[in-house]
Amino acid sequence: MSLESDDVRRIAFLARINVPDEELAPLADELNGIIGWVEQLSEVDTVGVAPMTSVTEMVMKQREDEVSDAGYPDRVVGNAPDRVKDFYAVPKVVE
Amino acid sequence: MTKLNDLTLVEARDGLAAGAFSAVELTEDCIEAMEAARDLNIFITETPEIARERAGEADARRAKGESLGAMDGIPVAIKDLFCTDGVLTTAASHILDGFHPPYESTITQNLRDAGAVMLGKTNLDEFAMGSSNMTSYYGPVTNAWAGANGEDLVPGGSSGGSVTAVAAHVCPGSLGTDTGGSIRQPASLCGVVGMKPTYGRCSRWGTVAFASSLDQAGPFARTVRDSAILLEAMAGHDPKDTTSAPVDVPDFEAAITGNIQGLKVGIPKEYTLDGMPAEIQALWDQGAEWLKGQGAEIKPVSLPHTKYALPAYYIVAPAEASSNLARYDGVRYGLRVDGDSLDEMYANTRGAGFGAEVRRRVMIGTYVLSAGYYDAYYVKAQQVRTKILDEFKQVFEDVDVLLTPTAPNAAFPIGAKMDDPVAMYLNDIFTVPANMAGLPGISVPAGLDADGLPLGLQIVAKPFDEETMFLAADAIERAAEFTAKPKYLGGQ
Numbered sequence: 048m049s050l051e052s053d054d055v056r057r058i059a060f061l062a063r064i065n066v067p068d069e070e071l072a073p074l075a076d077e078l079n080g081i082i083g084w085v086e087q088l089s090e091v092d093t094v095g096v097a098p099m100t101s102v103t104e105m106v107m108k109q110r111e112d113e114v115s116d117a118g119y120p121d122r123v124v125g126n127a128p129d130r131v132k133d134f135y136a137v138p139k140v141v142e
Numbered sequence: 143m144t145k146l147n148d149l150t151l152v153e154a155r156d157g158l159a160a161g162a163f164s165a166v167e168l169t170e171d172c173i174e175a176m177e178a179a180r181d182l183n184i185f186i187t188e189t190p191e192i193a194r195e196r197a198g199e200a201d202a203r204r205a206k207g208e209s210l211g212a213m214d215g216i217p218v219a220i221k222d223l224f225c226t227d228g229v230l231t232t233a234a235s236h237i238l239d240g241f242h243p244p245y246e247s248t249i250t251q252n253l254r255d256a257g258a259v260m261l262g263k264t265n266l267d268e269f270a271m272g273s274s275n276m277t278s279y280y281g282p283v284t285n286a287w288a289g290a291n292g293e294d295l296v297p298g299g300s301s302g303g304s305v306t307a308v309a310a311h312v313c314p315g316s317l318g319t320d321t322g323g324s325i326r327q328p329a330s331l332c333g334v335v336g337m338k339p340t341y342g343r344c345s346r347w348g349t350v351a352f353a354s355s356l357d358q359a360g361p362f363a364r365t366v367r368d369s370a371i372l373l374e375a376m377a378g379h380d381p382k383d384t385t386s387a388p389v390d391v392p393d394f395e396a397a398i399t400g401n402i403q404g405l406k407v408g409i410p411k412e413y414t415l416d417g418m419p420a421e422i423q424a425l426w427d428q429g430a431e432w433l434k435g436q437g438a439e440i441k442p443v444s445l446p447h448t449k450y451a452l453p454a455y456y457i458v459a460p461a462e463a464s465s466n467l468a469r470y471d472g473v474r475y476g477l478r479v480d481g482d483s484l485d486e487m488y489a490n491t492r493g494a495g496f497g498a499e500v501r502r503r504v505m506i507g508t509y510v511l512s513a514g515y516y517d518a519y520y521v522k523a524q525q526v527r528t529k530i531l532d533e534f535k536q537v538f539e540d541v542d543v544l545l546t547p548t549a550p551n552a553a554f555p556i557g558a559k560m561d562d563p564v565a566m567y568l569n570d571i572f573t574v575p576a577n578m579a580g581l582p583g584i585s586v587p588a589g590l591d592a593d594g595l596p597l598g599l600q601i602v603a604k605p606f607d608e609e610t611m612f613l614a615a616d617a618i619e620r621a622a623e624f625t626a627k628p629k630y631l632g633g634q
Contacts, residue, residue, distance in 0.1 A: 055505070062464065062508040063471070063485065064501055065493030074505070077563060081506055084564050085453040085519070091526050098524035101385075102341050102355065102531060102580030103605060108384050122244040126475035135473050138484050 050075045050082070146171040147217075147632055151314040151368035155212050158204070165204070165215025169197035169259050172217040175312045175632045176261055182284045182310060182630060184303045186222045187230045188262040193217060196259040203257070212395075213375045214257030219307035219316035222263035223270055224250045224359070225348040229260075233350045234278040235268045237495025238476040247348025248380045249317065249359045256375040261313055264303025268497045269467065270324055270352045273569035275302025276560060277499040285332060285553050286310035286628035290593040295553040298328030298569070301362070305332045308362045311632045315363045315372045319349060321356045322455055323549075323573025326585040329362060330548035330598030333587040333626065335369045335615070336362045338573075340605045341580030342387030343373075345380030353462035354385075356455075356577045366586060366616045370394035373608065389606055397609030398616045403437035405614060408541035412448035413572060415550060422547050422597060425589045429545055429599045432621035433614065443537045443544070447530050451575040454530070456567060457510050457523035458578075463500075464507025470495060502563060531579045538604050543614045546572050548585040548598035572600060582608045584615045587624040596626065 050058075052071040055078065059066040066074060120133040129136040146168045149157065157163055173190045200215030225231050225243035232238045246254070254260075267277040274296040275283040283302035285295040286309040297306045301318030305328035308316050318325040320338035329336025337360045344359040351357060361372035374394045380386040409430055414423065430440050472478035472491030479494045481487035496504065510519035537544070550571055559566045576583040582605070585598035599618055603611035 050509075058505050058509050058512070060489075061512060062504050063488040063492055064496065064504065065489040066501075074502075077502060078506060078509070081456060081502070081563055082509075085456055085523075088450055088453055088457075088522055088526055091447065091450055091522075091529065093522060093525035093529070096525040096528050098521050099527040099531065100524075102578075103387065105342070105385065105387065108381075110381070119244075124474075125244060126241055128472060128476070128478035137473055138481065138487050140484050 049079050145175070145632055147175040147313060148311050149314060150364050151216060151371055152365065154216055154314050155371070158215050159209070165197040165200040165259065166194065168215065169193050169217050172261055172313045178632065179310050179312055179630065182286065182306055183281055184264055184283055184306045184310070184312065185219070185262040186232055186234065186265050186280050186303070189229060189260055192229070193259050193261050200257050200259065210255070210257035212371045213253065215259060216315065217259040217261045217313045218253065219261050219264045219304055219313055220250055221266055221301050221304045221316070221318050223266060223319050223350045224317060225350065226250055226260070226263065229263065231263065231350070232280070233269050234266045234280055235495065235497070235500065236279045236477060237470045237492070241475045245348060248345035248382060249349065249376050252378060253375055258375065264307055264316065266303060267300035268500050269350065269463070270300040270319055270321055271463070271499050271503055272299040273323070273327055273566055274559065275299040276556070277497055279497060282556050284556065286630040287332060287553060287595055288629040289555065294556050296331070296556050298331035298553065300324040301328050305329055305334060305336065305362050308334045308364060309628055310630050315361055315368055317359060317376070318362055319357055319359050320577065321352050322459060322577050323570035325360045325362065326573045326583055326598070326600060327549045327569055329585040331553040331596065333596030333624065333628065334362055334364055335366055335584065335586055336360065337369050337373065337584035338576065338582060339373060339377065339608060340582045342385055343377050343582070343606065343608070345383040345386045347380055347382040351466040353459040354466060355462060356459060366584070366612055366619050367395060367398055369584070370398060370612045387606070392609055394608060394612055397612050399613065400616065402433065402613060402617045405433070405438040405543070406541040407433050407438045407440050407614065408443035408537055408544045409440060410443050410445045410448065410544055410546060412445050413546045415571070418550055419591065421591050422550065425597055425599065426545070426547050429588055429618055433545065433617055436617050436621070441541055443541060445533045445537060445575070447526065447533055448575060450526050451530055451578050452567065452571050454523040454526040455574045455578060457519050458527065460503040460507035461511050461520050462507070464504045464511060467500070467504055527578050530575060534579045534581060542603070542610050544602040546600045546602065548572060548600040552591045552593065552595035552597055576602050581605060582611050584611055586615045586618045586622070588618060588622040589624070590626055594626070
């Protein structure tokens, strides 16, 4: 299948990336070039093949559910573009 | 007189141990070379004050007879993808403007604990997405090697600054990361040694994530032995990374015995490409002869799904990137571009903060993970990945290592291949399979092309068998006797 400008606008919304209208068509061409190229995977017979979840056979590790690193909110929010005390500040969400 | 920045890591280590020079003297020569080489745009952030302080500490330790080991007092350049406590960390992206991490990545902490001296943070493709260093918000890096007519070339990517720091003799070693070839491909294009460890060998904690199931940190150096020493300082189990393998770190340098008698070397026939330069095929054949001449057994092998590794990678890597890069939302760090609503602020920030290649990959990833397409693309790619891994497992029942070219071409001019994403992606055709299967791989400079540009050969080994990988790589290195030097050396 081939992506149109409207599809690209929808993907851009899902990705929360502002794409100017005049860039939608050229971006659709670029994305179609890549998607068309990866379509060659359809040649591979994968019936009954388990999708990979990890390259190494590793047992998922567990640890005690306890605080190991905390107590310095000022450093945690220190890089925030906007903050109020020890909180991140964002544009108003609830009217 | 030899400047100390021209020394290999082993020479620097031995000189420091013998008291021939101090870590401060070594570091000052490296700082001078770093400043003299500024035209190459290797560093995003230089940290000479930190370097001087840590070098002084190394000398003070040594004066008391308390050396921390091989890396104590050795200057290294750090790819600006590793978070460094209090030091600007950008991933070469506009979206991380002004980000000063309040923590240190495990890899750079391990190097600090080993006494290494950080010279600065090096340039890279934005979020490590690229094969030329052209996608950096901070501009391209110029390869230390120039073209036949003196034209500026790319160093490869994504670790373009780190590879050039070593190639241009700014310092003996540096750190990179390799998601699809970002250490090995630039190493090949710049005439240095670059290696990617087994997935899980090096902790990913505190390293800006691109594709979590593929990313691995690794070293650049001018010799195989130097790489082994650097890897040993980087590697080790880290409880903070759940994919970090709980395995011991061997003495990698000790594995380089010089004896490859009986080593079984596989030559995968699928790595022969239509249209590949004849000199790369010839160098590959030569590499097999070199190993055979030292007692190795050369075996033709087949990995039939090799050609599907790269397209599968370009589903898996963007999918993981789209998830990992969701965190850059203008709320907690970096750039914020205001909007009337929260959603608008997110979209404005990410629209302004991501460059063209990152935007492409995040959107591809978003698309292949979206409802209705997930099975057709993402699941399919992960099934192909299983087949690729199974093929490697089967081949490694018959051979100890694989020998292949590292890259399908030498360094190319700055600005080339930029209008065709897929043409750029093809640079990683020989390196991506090792990432898809989690295998260790190393590129060793092995020869020059007709334009006098370096070409590398790659050794790929079994999981957690970096020792055999180093052993075979050393055999290539000794036979190749690669002594050619780039145009820009030590900033001259």
